[in-house]
Amino acid sequence: MHKVxxxxxxxLALGVVACSSADDTASSSSxxxxxxxxxxxxxxEKCSDGTTECAHWVKENGECEVQICPPAKAGExxxxxxxxxxxxxxxxxxxxxxxxxAHHACVDHQCTTKICD
Numbered sequence: 236m237h238k239v240x241x242x243x244x245x246x247l248a249l250g251v252v253a254c255s256s257a258d259d260t261a262s263s264s265s266x267x268x269x270x271x272x273x274x275x276x277x278x279x280e281k282c283s284d285g286t287t288e289c290a291h292w293v294k295e296n297g298e299c300e301v302q303i304c305p306p307a308k309a310g311e312x313x314x315x316x317x318x319x320x321x322x323x324x325x326x327x328x329x330x331x332x333x334x335x336x337a338h339h340a341c342v343d344h345q346c347t348t349k350i351c352d
Contacts (some may be wrong), residue, residue: 248293249284268292271299280304311346315339327351 280305329351
C-alpha cells in the first residue's frame with residue numbers, strides 16, 4: 236500500500252523537479268539530464284509536426300521538466316493548433332458561401348489570422 240501511494244505521489248509531483256545545475260538555456264544532452272530524478276509517466280502523443288514523442292526529461296533554465304512534444308517556437312507552427320492568442324471579433328461572408336469568423340492559421344510555418352480560407 237505504501238509503495239503504491241509513494242508511486243502515485245511521485246507521479247503527481249512531476250511538474251518540475253530541481254536539478255543540480257543552474258544552466259540558463261534549454262538542454263537535452265544525456266550528461267545534463269543525469270541529475271533529473273523521478274518517474275516519468277508512461278505516455279506518448281502525436282505532436283503537431285507529425286512525429287510521435289514519449290515523456291522524457293528536458294532541462295529548462297536549469298530545472299528538469301517532463302516534456303512529451305517539444306513546444307513550437309514563438310510565432311512558428313506546423314498546424315493552426317500551435318497558434319494561440321487573441322482573435323479579432325470579425326466574421327465575413329466568404330466567396331464560397333457561408334460565414335467564417337477570424338481564426339488562427341499556420342501559413343509557411345508562421346502563425347497568422349485568417350477570416351475566409
